[in-house]
Amino acid sequence: MELPTPGRDRGPAGALRLAPSVLSADFGMLAQEVAEVEPFADWLHVDVMDGHFVPNVTIGPPVVASLRRHTSLFFDCHLMMTEPHRYLEAFADAGADGCTVHVEVGGTDELIEQMRALGLRAGLALNPDTPFDAVEPYLHAIDLVLCMTVFPGFGGQDFIWEVMPKVTQVRAAVAARGLDVDVEVDGGIDTITAPVAASAGANVFVAGSAIFGHERPWESADAIRAAVRASAEAGPPRR
Ligand code: DX5
Ligand code: ZN
Numbered sequence: 001m002e003l004p005t006p007g008r009d010r011g012p013a014g015a016l017r018l019a020p021s022v023l024s025a026d027f028g029m030l031a032q033e034v035a036e037v038e039p040f041a042d043w044l045h046v047d048v049m050d051g052h053f054v055p056n057v058t059i060g061p062p063v064v065a066s067l068r069r070h071t072s073l074f075f076d077c078h079l080m081m082t083e084p085h086r087y088l089e090a091f092a093d094a095g096a097d098g099c100t101v102h103v104e105v106g107g108t109d110e111l112i113e114q115m116r117a118l119g120l121r122a123g124l125a126l127n128p129d130t131p132f133d134a135v136e137p138y139l140h141a142i143d144l145v146l147c148m149t150v151f152p153g154f155g156g157q158d159f160i161w162e163v164m165p166k167v168t169q170v171r172a173a174v175a176a177r178g179l180d181v182d183v184e185v186d187g188g189i190d191t192i193t194a195p196v197a198a199s200a201g202a203n204v205f206v207a208g209s210a211i212f213g214h215e216r217p218w219e220s221a222d223a224i225r226a227a228v229r230a231s232a233e234a235g236p237p238r239r
Contacts, residue, residue, distance in 0.1 A: 008072055008073070008074045008097055009042055009043065009073075009074045012180070013143065013144075013179075013180035013181055013182050013203075014180070014182065014203050015203060016042075016198075016203055016205075016225070016228055016229070016232075017042040017043055017182070017184075017203060017204040017205070018040070018041055018042050018043075018205050018207070018221055018224060018225050019041065019042065019043035019044065019045040019076050019184070019204055019205065019206045019207075020034075020037045020041050020044060020045060020206075020207060020208070020211045020212065020217070020221055021045040021046075021047055021155065021186070021206050021207060021208035021211075021212075022034065022044060022045065022046055022047070022059075022067075022208075022212070023045075023047040023058065023155045023208045024155045024156070024208035024209045024211070024212035024213055025212040026212075027059075030063070030066075030067060031066075031067065031070040031071075033212060033217070034067060034070065034071050034073070035070065035071065036217055036218055037211060037212075037217050037218050037221050038071055038073055039218065040218045040221040040222050040225070041073060041221060042073075042074065043073060043074040043075070043076040043097075043098075043204070044067075044071065044073040044074065044075055044076065045076045045078060045186070045206045045208075046059065046064060046067075046075055046076065046077045046078065046096070047059075047078050047080065047155075047208075048060060048077060048078065048079045048080060048081060048087075048091075049080045049081075049152075049153065050080065050081040050082060050083075052081070052082040052083075053080045053081050053082045053102065053104075053105065053152075054080045054152050054153035055153055056153045056154060060087070060090075061087065061090040061091055061093070061094040062094070064077065064091060064094035064095055064096060065093075065094035065095060067095075068094060068095030074097045074098065075095060075096045075097045075098070076097070076098050076100070076123075076184075076204075076206075077091050077096040077098065077099045077100065078100050078123075078125065078146065078186065078206075079091070079099055079100060079101050079102070080102065080125075080152045080153070081101075081102075081105070082105055083105075084099070084101040084102075084105065084111060085107065085110065085111060085114060088101075088111070088114050088115060088118055088120070089114075089118060091120075092118040092119065092120055096120060097120070097121060098120055098121030098122070098123055098143065098144065099115055099120045099121075099122070099123065100122075100123030100124065100125050100144060100146050100184075101115075101123070101124065101125065102124075102125045102126075102127065102152075103124050103125065103126055103130060103134045103135055103138075104126075104127055104130055104134075108124065108138055109138075112124075112138060112141050112142060121143045121144065122141070122142045122143050122144070123142060123143060123144035123145070123146055123182075123184070124138055124142050124144070124145055124146065125145075125146035125147075125148060125152075125186075126145070126146065126147055126148060126166070127148050127151060127152065128147075128148050128149065128150070128151060128160045128162070128163050131166070132166050132169040132170060132173070135170070136173065139173055139174060139177065139179055139181060140177065140179060142181060143180070143181060143182060144181060144182040144183075144184055144204070145170045145174075145181060145182070145183055145184065146184040146185075146186055147163055147166055147167050147170060147183065147184070147185055147186075147202070148163070148185075148186055148187055149163050149185050149186060149187040149188055149189065149193070149197065150186075150187025150188050151187075152187075155208040155209050156208070156209040156213070157187060157188055158188050159187060159188025159189065159190075159193040160187070160188070161196070163185075164196065164197065164200040165200075167183060167185065167197060167200040167201050167202050168200045168201050170183050170201065171183050171200070171201025171202070172201070182203055182204050183201055183202045183203055183204065184202065184203075184204035184205075184206060185197040185202040185204070185205060185206065186206035187206070189205050189206060189207040189210060189224070190207065190210035190224065191210070191223050191224055191227040192227075194207070194224050194227055194228050195227050195228055195230070195231030198228045198231055198232060199231060205224060205228065207220075207221070207224055210224065211224070
């Protein structure tokens with residue numbers, strides 16, 4: 001039986017969203033791990049790796065469908081796949097709310113169209129060395145830009161600070177055009193780097209090891225949110 005889904009939060013775009021990444025959770029106890037952080041999370045980030053686009057292999061639609069029965073969190077599925085078009089429908093059927101595909105794989109117009117037709121929130125991801133120009137033509141057609149702050153494939157890597165100017169470029173373009181587009185960062189996000197990314201223009205923060213790598217993951221999630229809020233209250237960084 002499908003759970004009621006009042007908590008499946010689709011917006012508003014631009015608001016602070018904390019998205020724990022299950023990649024760093026204990027896969028043998030996924031439902032329990034997710035239940036622990038659910039009150040402190042806005043979205044659940046689900047990393048899908050195909051062994052081609054990235055060297056690692058993780059989870060697919062059956063696991064998403066199983067998790068769907070245990071939580072009403074918005075599922076933010078990050079598809080690190082060379083052929084996402086083959087799986088988008090299966091993810092939508094499994095209960096994904098948003099899917100994000102990488103611009104590097106090409107066929108972006110068709111992928112956006114497919115995500116829209118499936119009723120998914122549509123995201124485009126950029127690797128750290130992919131320039132803003134690669135996503136610029138699609139901004140009007142999508143709901144989210146994911147700026148990777150590590151090279152995709154594994155949790156627990158160091159945040160790449162050099163991505164911050166691109167985050168600012170994306171945010172500025174979204175604001176200049178008056179678009180409802182979220183700007184998400186993913187990789188190496190913790191209480192130190194999340195406020196930096198927020199100042200650069202990010203509003204969705206994915207964190208794996210900084211949350212699930214700790215004994216009380218809910219406290220870690222809360223600490224990241226508090227760090228972002230505190231930096232917002234303190235205003236823009238002094239130059
Ligand atoms: C990396 C994944 C990330 C990963 C982040 O390829 O896309 O979502 O879970 O992990 P941390 O937060 O540990 O860098
Ligand atoms: Zn991810």
